[in-house]
Amino acid sequence: MKQEHSGALLVIMSAACYGFMAIFVKFAYAGQANLATVLSGRFVLASLLLWLLVLVRRQAAGISPGELGSLFLLSLVGYGISSTLFFASLLFIPASLASMILFIHPVMVSLYELAVYRYPLSLKKVSALALSTAGLIFVLGNVGSGVNMRGVFLALGAALAYTVYLLYGKKVVGRHSPVVVTAYVLSFAAVGFTACGLASGGINPGLPAATWLWILAVAVISTCLGILFLFAGLKRLEAGRASIISTLEVVVTVCFSALLLGESMTVLQAAGGAMILAGIIILRIEPGREQMPG
Secondary structure, three states, X not given: OOHHHHHHHHHHHXXXXXXXXXXXXXXXXXXXXXXXXXXXXXXXXXHXXXXXXXXXXXXXXXXXXXXXXXXXXXXXXXHHHHHHHHHHHOOOOOHHXXXXXXXXXXXXXXXXXXXXXXXXXXXXXXXXXXXXXXHHHHHHHOOOOOOOHHHHHHHHHHHHHHHHHHHHHHHXXXXXXXXXXXXXXXXXXXHHHHHHHHHHOOOOOOOOHHHHXXXXXXXXXXXXXXXXXXXXXXXXXXXXXXXXXXXXXXXXXXXXXXXXXXXXXXXXXXXXXXXXXXXXXXXXXXXXXXXXXX
16 A cells, blocks of 8 residues: 555544544433543543553653643643533534534634735635635524524634644644653643542542443544544645545544434535535645644
């Protein structure tokens, strides 16, 4: 198998892992888990597994105090705020809708770059932004009276927080191994969510074993494996192409939430989701776009 083909396959596997996360969380909620327990369980288990990998590989893990501070802020924004808002949105709206809303973050990144860095406003970018914006209007304009708008706003907040995470992460991630950096970021999230959960009395360790399996799936499949497959794919495939392939994440969520959760969407919502994806793909057809773990 050619290197770029194996790289593409790894990125597809990463997208699939991430795409199942919202579905696993929905199953955990159905098994009596609450938000605090799912968040704490995800990050404690995932950080332990990544540190075990760092230990097995005997990778250098030393980071300066200043860099630790930057990674703490990265964790606070990317995993603290974004994950909390996204997981909370799943309490109120379907996984497919939450995923489509979260996936407008590339559009937000491009808008920021246009406003701050004065990047040239090419016809391609105008078309992509217009297409994605129209798609979002289709999605949100047809959510219907049965959809809790609190969940919609939470998902929008998650997309905004993830945008900040991506922009800040480009400045923070540098000469260290991405696995080591991610292990630190996940560890900060684990400590923070566990401390808050214990202080508020929100963590419930007495969940059924089946529910803990869903939380374990979030940690192992949709966090660790998703990150590792992505990094492995980026070693074999140019970042811009990997970024385009990663849009399969939302397709996986939409398709399998319909199959496994019985969720459905209107024709206009499906059309809007397709428009968002098309706009994102157009935006990402650029060499060298960086990819951060989700």
